[in-house]
Amino acid sequence: MTTVDEPAGRRLTERGAKTRTRIITAATDLMYTRGVGATTLDDVVAASGVSKSQLYHHFAGKDALVRAVIDHSGKRVIDREREALRRVSSIAGLRRWRDALVRNNAVQHGAYGCALGSLASEVADRDDVARQTLSGLFAEWEGLLADVLGRLQDAGTLPDDAPIDELTTGLMGALQGGYLMAQTAHDVTPMATSIDMALNYIESLSAE
Amino acid sequence: MTTVDEPAGRRLTERGAKTRTRIITAATDLMYTRGVGATTLDDVVAASGVSKSQLYHHFAGKDALVRAVIDHSGKRVIDREREALRRVSSIAGLRRWRDALVRNNAVQHGAYGCALGSLASEVADRDDVARQTLSGLFAEWEGLLADVLGRLQDAGTLPDDAPIDELTTGLMGALQGGYLMAQTAHDVTPMATSIDMALNYIESLSAE
DNA sequence: CTAAAACTGGACTAAATGGTCCATTCCATT
DNA sequence: AATGGAATGGACCATTTAGTCCAGTTTTAG
Numbered sequence: 516m517t518t519v520d521e522p523a524g525r526r527l528t529e530r531g532a533k534t535r536t537r538i539i540t541a542a543t544d545l546m547y548t549r550g551v552g553a554t555t556l557d558d559v560v561a562a563s564g565v566s567k568s569q570l571y572h573h574f575a576g577k578d579a580l581v582r583a584v585i586d587h588s589g590k591r592v593i594d595r596e597r598e599a600l601r602r603v604s605s606i607a608g609l610r611r612w613r614d615a616l617v618r619n620n621a622v623q624h625g626a627y628g629c630a631l632g633s634l635a636s637e638v639a640d641r642d643d644v645a646r647q648t649l650s651g652l653f654a655e656w657e658g659l660l661a662d663v664l665g666r667l668q669d670a671g672t673l674p675d676d677a678p679i680d681e682l683t684t685g686l687m688g689a690l691q692g693g694y695l696m697a698q699t700a701h702d703v704t705p706m707a708t709s710i711d712m713a714l715n716y717i718e719s720l721s722a723e
Numbered sequence: 724m725t726t727v728d729e730p731a732g733r734r735l736t737e738r739g740a741k742t743r744t745r746i747i748t749a750a751t752d753l754m755y756t757r758g759v760g761a762t763t764l765d766d767v768v769a770a771s772g773v774s775k776s777q778l779y780h781h782f783a784g785k786d787a788l789v790r791a792v793i794d795h796s797g798k799r800v801i802d803r804e805r806e807a808l809r810r811v812s813s814i815a816g817l818r819r820w821r822d823a824l825v826r827n828n829a830v831q832h833g834a835y836g837c838a839l840g841s842l843a844s845e846v847a848d849r850d851d852v853a854r855q856t857l858s859g860l861f862a863e864w865e866g867l868l869a870d871v872l873g874r875l876q877d878a879g880t881l882p883d884d885a886p887i888d889e890l891t892t893g894l895m896g897a898l899q900g901g902y903l904m905a906q907t908a909h910d911v912t913p914m915a916t917s918i919d920m921a922l923n924y925i926e927s928l929s930a931e
Numbered sequence: 932c933t934a935a936a937a938c939t940g941g942a943c944t945a946a947a948t949g950g951t952c953c954a955t956t957c958c959a960t961t
Numbered sequence: 962a963a964t965g966g967a968a969t970g971g972a973c974c975a976t977t978t979a980g981t982c983c984a985g986t987t988t989t990a991g
Contacts, residue, residue, distance in 0.1 A: 784950075
């Protein structure tokens with residue numbers, strides 16, 4: 516699902532790749548903290564220490580850069596989550612996963628929200644390609660959660676007929692909603708509460 | 724909690740009030756569908772059929788207009804929800820409430836998301852006053868849900884020691900996360916699933 | 932070593948945008 | 962009917978922004 520960062524038809528030296536990466540990481544950071552619309556290309560130029568012509572050398576325009584940022588953020592989140600969820604196979608493990616997310620979001624008091632969620636909210640209705648990419652990334656993330664629930668099933672913790680996909684969607688909903696509420700309150704408590712409720716429900720399906 | 728739309732220190736004729744309202748409703752619509760950042764004042768001027776000087780006569784600037792839009796959207800949502808939740812006092816009633824929200828969001832295939840949620844996501848980290856207003860609106864909305872759960876308690880459906888505030892936060896999280904996922908997928912199914920899980924959990928606390 | 936390709940910096944432009952100003956008209960109050 | 966504040970239209974302005982161009986430098990490959 517992850518789109519390749521590099522455009523197909525051009526040669527790219529190591530030096531160029533570094534420049535390109537520098538642009539993307541700077542843009543990712545800015546667009547996460549300020550929002551896509553509020554981030555100008557001049558901001559990106561200043562933050563990355565790259566000239567404007569280079570920006571246009573590597574990206575067709577702002578839309579293309581935004582899409583690259585989405586790919587990059589997506590890869591970052593998915594990699595992190597793949598690692599975090601890889602060996603989780605218990606409710607307690609899910610709770611530790613939740614703790615890590617909340618703790619991580621607490622350092623900024625919930626500000627900026629979820630890296631993918633805030634991009635989605637801003638971009639979904641204005642760039643259909645970006646929307647679909649983000650939709651795929653959410654699906655991938657949910658897939659990782661579904662794997663965990665599958666392992667819970669294998670371990671006999673969850674019944675075989677547990678509706679894994681629905682549970683996964685519900686868990687992701689609670690997570691995203693939690694991020695948004697934390698962002699609005701500048702307090703991570705509602706995020707913790709929201710995810711907790713989803714986990715409680717999943718746990719309640721086990722203890723039968 | 725709702726802030727008054729009119730600024731305190733100035734006289735306002737009926738005609739002026741109408742103009743002011745026209746500006747706000749046009750801006751509310753545009754900012755909901757296009758986003759705050761992507762809505763220009765010229766857009767608002769064109770859509771409301773009002774001159775720019777009028778816009779600046781009634782609002783100190785874009786920020787002030789955005790805040791008025793937040794107040795207006797907030798009032799709209801809270802009024803709608805107050806009415807929708809007023810007499811709900813059963814799980815079935817909550818499910819009907821869910822159905823109505825989902826059906827309503829389905830007409831646009833989930834696009835634009837929650838009127839308050841998308842404003843919050845875009846504005847929370849860039850205007851602290853707006854953020855606090857939105858935070859208050861969410862609290863008000865959650866209060867309406869808490870009232871419903873209280874009635875469930877009174878009816879004996881929910882146990883007396885049910886943690887109403889946590890449940891309310893979880894429900895709002897599922898709702899907001901559902902809106903976001905529906906917006907990203909352009910499909911309301913995940914929204915329905917997400918809220919369902921929260922309601923299932925609440926229901927599970929009853930059947931003990 | 933050399934030439935082409937890749938890369939770089941920064942000046943430049945056209946359009947858009949938030950915001951200002953002012954001359955004129957409307958309207959409530961006395 | 963007069964008066965002053967409210968309302969209005971629209972020209973105007975400074976700045977910002979996405980996007981262009983090009984002259985010059987560095988890297989790569991033969």
